[in-house]
Amino acid sequence: MPLFNKQTPLEQGELRDAIEAFSAKAGFQLDNVFVIDGSRRSTKANAYFAGLGAKKRIVLYDTLVKDLEVEELVAVLAHEIGHYKKKHTIKGIIAALCQTGIMLSVLSLFIANPLLSAALGAGIHSFHLALISFALLYSPLSTLMGLGMNSFSRKNEYEADRFAAHHFNAAPLGSALKKLSVNNLSNLSPHPAYVFFHYSHPPLLQRLRAMTTI
Numbered sequence: 001m002p003l004f005n006k007q008t009p010l011e012q013g014e015l016r017d018a019i020e021a022f023s024a025k026a027g028f029q030l031d032n033v034f035v036i037d038g039s040r041r042s043t044k045a046n047a048y049f050a051g052l053g054a055k056k057r058i059v060l061y062d063t064l065v066k067d068l069e070v071e072e073l074v075a076v077l078a079h080e081i082g083h084y085k086k087k088h089t090i091k092g093i094i095a096a097l098c099q100t101g102i103m104l105s106v107l108s109l110f111i112a113n114p115l116l117s118a119a120l121g122a123g124i125h126s127f128h129l130a131l132i133s134f135a136l137l138y139s140p141l142s143t144l145m146g147l148g149m150n151s152f153s154r155k156n157e158y159e160a161d162r163f164a165a166h167h168f169n170a171a172p173l174g175s176a177l178k179k180l181s182v183n184n185l186s187n188l189s190p191h192p193a194y195v196f197f198h199y200s201h202p203p204l205l206q207r208l209r210a211m212t213t214i
């Protein structure tokens with residue numbers, strides 16, 4: 001990331017004070033807060049943490065800082081801190097490692113099997129044909145795992161929203177999410193089946209509803 005964008009420490013002021021106050025209250029050890037010039041390449045607004053150690057740096061996109069009020073920005077951070085506190089990051093890394101492990105073990109079964117080359121019409125075993133048959137046969141499995149990952153991710157989003165609502169405030173998070181979905185031109189009423197197959201985040205309306213029932 002630092003190769004492609006410029007990060008500058010967030011200047012002293014209301015926003016920095018509010019972020020530091022909330023981090024201290026939530027027991028989140030903050031190293032520093034940076035603003036990144038994301039507007040150079042896209043209109044997408046975002047916020048994320050960097051670093052896996054005890055102290056984290058928070059990185060805010062300049063687009064996010066420009067579009068959101070101080071309270072809304074802290075609410076978005078509270079959501080992100082929720083992901084961290086609920087260990088979603090580490091669970092995500094473990095799940096991705098398992099997926100890679102499954103892929104490599106299936107690959108190892110396929111790559112030496114002469115039947116697959118024969119099925120594709122070759123007289124002798126070919127590494128390249130085995131690779132092609134692996135790609136063809138692995139895609140349904142990969143789709144299934146993707147569905148699992150998406151539903152895990154949607155569950156985590158609700159959990160992080162709940163964390164932000166409990167430890168900060170649901171109202172500014174709701175208004176921040178509305179602004180972000182306008183910026184991202186999100187579909188406000190996607191079909192539930194489409195959400196099940198493709199969405200890593202629940203649609204805005206469902207997130208807002210879930211927050212009001214907390």
Ligand SMILES: [Zn+2]
Nearest residue numbers: 079083157160
């Ligand atoms: Zn999230």
